[in-house]
Amino acid sequence: MHPFAYTRPATLSDVLALLDKHGGEACLLAGGTDLVVELRNRSRRPSIVIDIKQVKELAPTIGETERGLRIGATVVMADIEKDSRIRRHFPALVEAAATVGSIQIRNRATLTGNICHASPAADTAPALLVYGAEVNVASVRGTRRVTLDQFFVGPGKTVLKRGELVTSIDLPLADNRRAATFTRLTRRRGVDLATINLCCKVEAGGRTTFAYGAVGPRPFLATDDSGMLADPRASDAAKDEILRRLLTKATPISDVRGSREYRRAMLLVMSRRALRTAIDRLQDDRFPSPSTGGQDDRFPSPSGGGKGGGA
Amino acid sequence: MSDPIGASVRRGGGYDRVTGRQKYVGDLHLEDLLHVKLVHLDVARARIRSIDTTAAAAFEGVRCVLTSADLGQPAPRFGPVYEDRPILALGETKYHGQPVAAVAAETKAAAEAAAELVRVDYEELPGVFTVAAALDPASPIVQEPELRPDDPLRRTNTLRERRYGWGNVDAARADLVVENKRIIARVLKLPLASVRIIAPDSGGAFGGKQHPKYEPLVAVLAQRTGRPVRLVLTLEETFQEVRRTSCEIHARTGFNADGTIAFQDIQSNFLMGAYADIAERVIAKSNYLACGPYRVPNARIIARALLSHTTPSTAFRGFGTPQVAWAHESQMDAAARQLGLDRVEIRLRNLARKGETFVPNDTPADGNWAESVRKAAAAIGWGTPLGPGHGRGIAVAIKESATTGASYAIVRLHWDGSATVLAGTSDMGQGARTVLAQIAANELRIPVESVRVVMGDTAVVPFDLQTSASRSTVFMGQAVMRACQDIKTQLGYDSPPLGEGRVGVSSTDLTDLLQTRFGAVRGEVIGVGSMRREYLAEHPLGEMASFYEFSCTASEVAVDPETGEVALVRHVTVADVGKAINPQQVQGQDEGAAVMGLGHTLMEHLILDDRGRIKNLGALDYRIPTSKDVPLEMCSLVVENADGPGPYGAKGAGEGGLMPTAPAVASAVTEATGVVIRDLPLTPERVWQEIQRHERGRQAGSDR
Amino acid sequence: MIRVTVNGSSHALDVMDSTTLLDLLRDRLGLTGTKECCDLGECGACTILVEGRSVNSCLVLAAEANGQSITTIEGVASDGRLNRLQDAFLEKGAVQCGFCIPGQVMAAEYLLRQNPHPSAADVKEGLCGNLCRCGAYEQIIEAVLAANQTSRESLSPSGGGQGGGR
Numbered sequence A: 001m002h003p004f005a006y007t008r009p010a011t012l013s014d015v016l017a018l019l020d021k022h023g024g025e026a027c028l029l030a031g032g033t034d035l036v037v038e039l040r041n042r043s044r045r046p047s048i049v050i051d052i053k054q055v056k057e058l059a060p061t062i063g064e065t066e067r068g069l070r071i072g073a074t075v076v077m078a079d080i081e082k083d084s085r086i087r088r089h090f091p092a093l094v095e096a097a098a099t100v101g102s103i104q105i106r107n108r109a110t111l112t113g114n115i116c117h118a119s120p121a122a123d124t125a126p127a128l129l130v131y132g133a134e135v136n137v138a139s140v141r142g143t144r145r146v147t148l149d150q151f152f153v154g155p156g157k158t159v160l161k162r163g164e165l166v167t168s169i170d171l172p173l174a175d176n177r178r179a180a181t182f183t184r185l186t187r188r189r190g191v192d193l194a195t196i197n198l199c200c201k202v203e204a205g206g207r208t209t210f211a212y213g214a215v216g217p218r219p220f221l222a223t224d225d226s227g228m229l230a231d232p233r234a235s236d237a238a239k240d241e242i243l244r245r246l247l248t249k250a251t252p253i254s255d256v257r258g259s260r261e262y263r264r265a266m267l268l269v270m271s272r273r274a275l276r277t278a279i280d281r282l283q284d285d286r287f288p289s290p291s292t293g294g295q296d297d298r299f300p301s302p303s304g305g306g307k308g309g310g311a
Numbered sequence B: 001m002s003d004p005i006g007a008s009v010r011r012g013g014g015y016d017r018v019t020g021r022q023k024y025v026g027d028l029h030l031e032d033l034l035h036v037k038l039v040h041l042d043v044a045r046a047r048i049r050s051i052d053t054t055a056a057a058a059f060e061g062v063r064c065v066l067t068s069a070d071l072g073q074p075a076p077r078f079g080p081v082y083e084d085r086p087i088l089a090l091g092e093t094k095y096h097g098q099p100v101a102a103v104a105a106e107t108k109a110a111a112e113a114a115a116e117l118v119r120v121d122y123e124e125l126p127g128v129f130t131v132a133a134a135l136d137p138a139s140p141i142v143q144e145p146e147l148r149p150d151d152p153l154r155r156t157n158t159l160r161e162r163r164y165g166w167g168n169v170d171a172a173r174a175d176l177v178v179e180n181k182r183i184i185a186r187v188l189k190l191p192l193a194s195v196r197i198i199a200p201d202s203g204g205a206f207g208g209k210q211h212p213k214y215e216p217l218v219a220v221l222a223q224r225t226g227r228p229v230r231l232v233l234t235l236e237e238t239f240q241e242v243r244r245t246s247c248e249i250h251a252r253t254g255f256n257a258d259g260t261i262a263f264q265d266i267q268s269n270f271l272m273g274a275y276a277d278i279a280e281r282v283i284a285k286s287n288y289l290a291c292g293p294y295r296v297p298n299a300r301i302i303a304r305a306l307l308s309h310t311t312p313s314t315a316f317r318g319f320g321t322p323q324v325a326w327a328h329e330s331q332m333d334a335a336a337r338q339l340g341l342d343r344v345e346i347r348l349r350n351l352a353r354k355g356e357t358f359v360p361n362d363t364p365a366d367g368n369w370a371e372s373v374r375k376a377a378a379a380i381g382w383g384t385p386l387g388p389g390h391g392r393g394i395a396v397a398i399k400e401s402a403t404t405g406a407s408y409a410i411v412r413l414h415w416d417g418s419a420t421v422l423a424g425t426s427d428m429g430q431g432a433r434t435v436l437a438q439i440a441a442n443e444l445r446i447p448v449e450s451v452r453v454v455m456g457d458t459a460v461v462p463f464d465l466q467t468s469a470s471r472s473t474v475f476m477g478q479a480v481m482r483a484c485q486d487i488k489t490q491l492g493y494d495s496p497p498l499g500e501g502r503v504g505v506s507s508t509d510l511t512d513l514l515q516t517r518f519g520a521v522r523g524e525v526i527g528v529g530s531m532r533r534e535y536l537a538e539h540p541l542g543e544m545a546s547f548y549e550f551s552c553t554a555s556e557v558a559v560d561p562e563t564g565e566v567a568l569v570r571h572v573t574v575a576d577v578g579k580a581i582n583p584q585q586v587q588g589q590d591e592g593a594a595v596m597g598l599g600h601t602l603m604e605h606l607i608l609d610d611r612g613r614i615k616n617l618g619a620l621d622y623r624i625p626t627s628k629d630v631p632l633e634m635c636s637l638v639v640e641n642a643d644g645p646g647p648y649g650a651k652g653a654g655e656g657g658l659m660p661t662a663p664a665v666a667s668a669v670t671e672a673t674g675v676v677i678r679d680l681p682l683t684p685e686r687v688w689q690e691i692q693r694h695e696r697g698r699q700a701g702s703d704r
Numbered sequence C: 001m002i003r004v005t006v007n008g009s010s011h012a013l014d015v016m017d018s019t020t021l022l023d024l025l026r027d028r029l030g031l032t033g034t035k036e037c038c039d040l041g042e043c044g045a046c047t048i049l050v051e052g053r054s055v056n057s058c059l060v061l062a063a064e065a066n067g068q069s070i071t072t073i074e075g076v077a078s079d080g081r082l083n084r085l086q087d088a089f090l091e092k093g094a095v096q097c098g099f100c101i102p103g104q105v106m107a108a109e110y111l112l113r114q115n116p117h118p119s120a121a122d123v124k125e126g127l128c129g130n131l132c133r134c135g136a137y138e139q140i141i142e143a144v145l146a147a148n149q150t151s152r153e154s155l156s157p158s159g160g161g162q163g164g165g166r
């Protein structure tokens, strides 16, 4: 472990002042599930680590704004899974949060940390993207809000500038009926990093939005406005053609988790499945809240976890 | 008192293990301890030009920085059979992660920081990372020829070539010859354990328990500094320390029209890594039974132990048997397909019958192996209809158990009717402690709770060669049983143990007997027992098998044809254990072995880049099964015919469940998809690739 | 200087800022029941409860736990009496080499506190962050299911991670 000074400020202004002062020498600590590993393997060597868990403005709360929900910077995945409002309005986010690591990890890892870490494979990113999440940013210079789509730049890179931190993530409520689902491909059924992950949202008006992870330098959105994908009468071949077009944005690479060729092929397979699930959910008024556990009883797909199975 | 044999007595040592009191080596508190950090390079093979330790040695808290230059001339080498491994890389590194220097310091942090300051000037060299490269005469030579000056093979990468055989393969006629050039069990490149290896201080972890790797290094550091020294490997480093031997096996098998085997012609090439460790024995022993448990009239087996610039390999559960079983079972399936025979039937037709010699001049078949196969087939529902995308498979494997060896035990029967068993076995999780207590309790007719088993302290326990090869129940079990008999002879009470169905002396009788004998001054009766098997000079392995560990696995899978994902619906293991002294522990061992086997079948493998570096070190990208990866249903059965050489007819157990896992699951995947896969593990991507290849082949076929 | 309550007793300790909670427990408090293996949050051997929540102690800095209450495997049995889970682990033969067991018990304890009547699938999900190289999963799952059947006495005299009682 690289030596550093630990500090636990109580107010946001203290945090901002510290960030302003130490800049690139400082690391923010929330859940620590990524940071502590990086400190140990010395891939990050800050001189100061700023723990934001006791900051009163950053309390782990999920609040309501007039536009939707506001998720505080220290809210952990396990709380996302449990929150009844998120379960009702943003079920795909619950599905995504439930796949992040083990329960021990989800008791610690924050949603905001997952986003700020900006891993191309971050599981919550596709869900947040299709729900149009926005990121609230603060620094000594003031605050700003950016869409999550603008937020991601590349692997480990976001638009955050020196001295800035994310204070919360906003999830706007929809004005029309919609249904979404999250799914991923992994090498084993238990805890794993995604080989690919994706989210599909279908709106009552016919618009279909996908977001994909682990198949490019950053998670990205792909939208079909033609209505064809959501149309139950459209042929599979026609849908495939649209999906293939959407997927041209994907630029997967080969690594230890999978080859480019496999990832490409699975993008289409998983997209079809997610689309079917989302359409089913849209048509099902009784669509229940998503399950957060025991996916493996939905047999046989180990990693899609039958999450595609839906209702 | 109930019969302790065949009862699922609670694990001895269990209380400490569930309460966190059990001290593993890394948990021992040592005063005045120094911490060690290894220095390695991110290359496989490299020439070391120079090492500058000045900055590291000057770092605060550092007590010693060691390189091979500090070890004298000629630099010491060690190894259980071949003394080929230096303490630190000598002139060049021979595999990714080989330590080139070590730092001992007052704190872990200081050791780590100083290790980073060691400057190594090196030049990367081309290496040998595959079987093909090891066999290529143009490749670099891994081992210095001067280490084996009299060996004609010294200028090759073959450490040893063994040939076994009988009959005449070239003259044998067959109706069908199944030849698989690609039966590649490249497979099993597993690191040994996910548990850290820790040497507490010089002398601590050196015994015969395991063959040393870094222990000599730690000993030297302790000697130099005069302090206790602890080396805790990171999980990443344990991956670079040791692994299971990988191999490529080329089998040519002749079959008669009725499915019986006419000949086996096998060439096994095992890539053992940079140093021999015990791998050559693994290769020798497993290939000795490369024809499996079958009646094979003509056989030729050529097994090569090849050196390479990869992590040294060693013994791992199954001792090479999973690799050879993957080959002979794939051949049986191929023959069944081509001859239109049922996969169970072809095995039944070829299995050696009990009492039948199946390897000339060795122990005849010692179990009713067909019974195991029938049991497994019935439990998996062989022949009943399958759902779409489902398939079933079955496979067998056989392991040559312990050959030679000696185990000694002392049993002390105290005046109050309790007993202490002194045995050199180590209880590494298999439950030897419990089983030995059960045997002593049964023989002395005292409650199991009155027996204490003392192990693992060479100051008090008598000699035991080693805890390996599933030998403890048989060897140490016999020794304990004989020590108890010794006590009974001394006491002059000799009624049979409870296990034999007669009501024995009650424990009050025994206490009376002891008290009458010893009176007020008290005392105890000490019994001694042993089991030995000597070397047999003319036998290729040193001695015949004392028993065979035979195992049969049947599995049902469901395959997602679009993604290649394999889900295990049901998994059955059958172990021929002779007698299950503790059924719960036998079950735990067998299911645990099966889960471990599913690891190398479905996900575990080390991935090397083209420069021989391991790309998936550590827990993140080297996947092992989790609680969600076990089969939906698991069932472990035993065959108990009391036909083993151990107490009550027991044979060894604990490796069996792992040995036939891969071929059983692969056979099921073939039935589910129509695709034959010869390479492990069966990752979703590999299964998908093979399905794609198959589809393309079919389309090309129909286009024509 | 940090203050932590571990298994009911409070400690004031001087630690380096870079010390993990795992190191604090093992090296400073001698509580070696909590195991160290992957140091990545992947194996679960280091699982403990912090303020009643299961966490990987290899991923928590000791300083982060300042003022918090911690339960380790050593705080689970009271007065030498095994907790229902520990007892069930022994009864079902779920303990082989034992290295993963403290972590498994702590993860299972958290699971049962969250969900007193889990299904087999819930148990598999709840324990999938705890690797067992001996492959004793079947027996571990059985043990957790059995523990939830037996009476709810013993352990957790208080909820909320106070574990050891006082």
Ligand code: FES
Pocket: C035, C036, C037, C038, C039, C040, C041, C042, C043, C044, C045, C046, C047, C056, C057, C058, C059
């Ligand atoms: S040591 Fe903490 S999770 Fe492995």
Ligand code: FES
Pocket: B429, C094, C095, C096, C097, C098, C099, C100, C101, C131, C132, C133, C134, C135, C136
């Ligand atoms: S019992 Fe050995 S690792 Fe689980």
